Amino acid sequence: MRTVVLGSDHAGFALRRILTTRLVDLGYAVSEYGATDETAYDYPDAAREVARRVSKGEADFGVLICGTGIGMSMAANKCPEIRAAVAWNEESARLTREHNHANVLCLGARLIEPDEAVKILEAFLSAAPSMEPRHVRRVQKIRELGECTGAPST
Numbered sequence: 001m002r003t004v005v006l007g008s009d010h011a012g013f014a015l016r017r018i019l020t021t022r023l024v025d026l027g028y029a030v031s032e033y034g035a036t037d038e039t040a041y042d043y044p045d046a047a048r049e050v051a052r053r054v055s056k057g058e059a060d061f062g063v064l065i066c067g068t069g070i071g072m073s074m075a076a077n078k079c080p081e082i083r084a085a086v087a088w089n090e091e092s093a094r095l096t097r098e099h100n101h102a103n104v105l106c107l108g109a110r111l112i113e114p115d116e117a118v119k120i121l122e123a124f125l126s127a128a129p130s131m132e133p134r135h136v137r138r139v140q141k142i143r144e145l146g147e148c149t150g151a152p153s154t
């Protein structure tokens with residue numbers, strides 16, 4: 001069974017519950033981290049929980065939701081092997097999965113409607129990383145940036 005871990009702050013709490021229900025209906029194993037209601041919650045704490053699990057291979061995908069999706073993506077991308085991307089429509093979700101091999105989908109609950117968020121999630125989950133050499137090469141270059149020291153590339 002494919003496993004998805006979801007996390008949100010307070011701004012993403014309601015949408016996280018909606019997406020969790022949809023994922024369970026689709027047959028995914030799901031676990032949730034972060035806000036337990038709409039009381040203020042620091043988004044990097046949920047990003048860390050989700051990113052660590054995806055990074056360690058304990059989950060196939062992560063979904064992180066805050067007001068914009070942006071803070072979550074910044075935080076999650078600090079973890080090794082995490083490629084967290086904000087998507088705002090089905091096309092951006094599909095492309096970031098195919099071209100960037102994104103493994104964490106970030107959503108902005110204050111910027112998209114719940115129905116659209118469900119469609120974006122489904123587009124992300126049904127796409128697959130493209131193994132075309134140019135995409136594989138570029139994703140490898142992202143990996144190597146994990147060792148970036150500020151020195152110019154040769």
Ligand code: RB5
Nearest residue numbers: 011066067068070071072
């Ligand atoms: C919370 O008010 C908001 O700053 C947060 O949800 C998120 O949008 C940060 O990127």
